[in-house]
Amino acid sequence: MENSVRLTGREVAVLRLIARGCTYSQAAAALDMSANTVGTHVKNAYQKLDVHSAAAAVVRAIQLGLLEV
Numbered sequence: 001m002e003n004s005v006r007l008t009g010r011e012v013a014v015l016r017l018i019a020r021g022c023t024y025s026q027a028a029a030a031l032d033m034s035a036n037t038v039g040t041h042v043k044n045a046y047q048k049l050d051v052h053s054a055a056a057a058v059v060r061a062i063q064l065g066l067l068e069v
Contacts (some may be wrong), residue, residue: 005048005064014041015067019058 007015010031024042028035029043046052048061061067 005066007045007048007061007066008041011045012061012066014038015045015057015061017045018042018054019067049058 011031013031014027017030021029024035024038028038031038039052042054045057045061049057049064050061051057058067062069
């Protein structure tokens, strides 16, 4: 599968925390940003990955080699 998707470092960091089961608030605290900013990163990642849920985003990012299991 060709990887033409480019996520920012913050998008990857947020997805990594979401994959670990963190809420937006928990991810925000861990990354020293607001929960709204986390939501923006998630929304942008969903668009880039062409998905509509956190689970799908994590699976797609793993398939593309953007996240490690």
